[in-house]
């Protein structure tokens with residue numbers, strides 16, 4: 001199993017490059033026929049187009065939200081393994097633990113193109129796909145290297161082979177890691193995509209819609225708010241930005257500056273992650289935001305749902321929430337920070353407090369719920385992260 005999958009891992013870069021001119025293959029759920037292979041479709045894992053749709057869909061809304069929270073717990077455990085500070089990594093992180101993806105990308109690989117749905121992960125450097133003949137791979141669809149004229153094996157001495165998967169977790173269907181580490185897929189395809197990409201995540205509610213991932217600088221929007229992109233040596237795969245303050249309603253919430261401080265020594269700061277669902281704020285920041293939100297809710301009866309501790313089982317009028325980043329203020333519509341039940345009778349603030357200890361206790365994570373229906377631009381050469389409202393679902 002390992003030999004085959006490793007071969008696939010190391011040849012993925014070559015495959016991506018050679019599939020550029022090809023790939024007009026139309027799978028069942030294709031909406032647009034004219035996709036090029038640098039313009040990929042993103043679907044939510046629960047979409048009817050997703051064979052990875054979990055059984056939890058039959059659960060109640062409450063249970064679905066609890067399930068999202070337990071996925072986030074696993075995700076954050078995984079993110080803590082991506083710290084260069086090995087001593088702080090929890091030993092419980094399984095070597096081959098599996099992780100449920102939130103969003104999957106329809107990737108066209110090989111010549112002629114084969115279509116695979118792989119997990120999208122902006123904090124992971126690894127690209128991995130299951131190959132046909134792989135013993136022990138549980139994926140329904142595998143990549144067949146024999147059918148690709150551009151498939152190549154790399155020798156074990158190749159630099160890519162130093163890229164270990166230690167402490168990593170593997171979504172069984174394959175992974176498109178778009179992290180920024182030195183041996184990442186992005187770094188290796190730099191001559192082609194210039195370490196530039198943007199994506200728009202479709203709403204978790206509009207399951208029939210697809211968002212998009214654009215690779216390379218060509219198609220990227222020019223009219224977009226941007227903030228400087230920072231690199232933190234402690235956690236080299238992550239996209240860091242400077243979050244300065246948060247406004248709830250008209251008031252800028254009182255948060256100690258240390259809660260948002262970027263620190264290359266501890267890995268503290270604010271990152272964007274596509275794999276976490278609910279935004280996590282370091283504890284004093286979360287408490288301050290939550291308390292101001294609750295204050296504005298006045299007499300509405302407060303309730304909780306798992307780790308979401310600010311829920312209301314009645315109609316509420318929600319204030320605006322603005323995140324003030326360095327050089328860029330982003331005011332979010334309700335659907336980016338309030339999760340509502342299907343009937344709209346229950347509403348929860350879709351944010352959580354970071355844990356009390358460990359490497360994640362100093363990490364603010366702008367998660368996928370807060371990113372949906374926005375285009376997020378990552379421009380590494382110009383050290384910029386952009387955000388533009390874009391209803392992609």
Ligand SMILES: *[C@@H]1O[C@H](CO)[C@@H](O)[C@H](O)[C@H]1NC(C)=O
Pocket residue numbers: 298299
């Ligand atoms: C809250 O309840 C009190 C007492 O019933 C009432 O006087 C007040 O106006 C209410 N406040 C809001 C914001 O509804």
Ligand SMILES: *[C@@H]1O[C@H](CO)[C@@H](O)[C@H](O)[C@H]1NC(C)=O
Pocket residue numbers: 324327328329
């Ligand atoms: C963001 O909002 C703050 C507070 O209102 C303001 O001082 C600042 O100039 C704004 N920044 C930008 C880039 O608009």
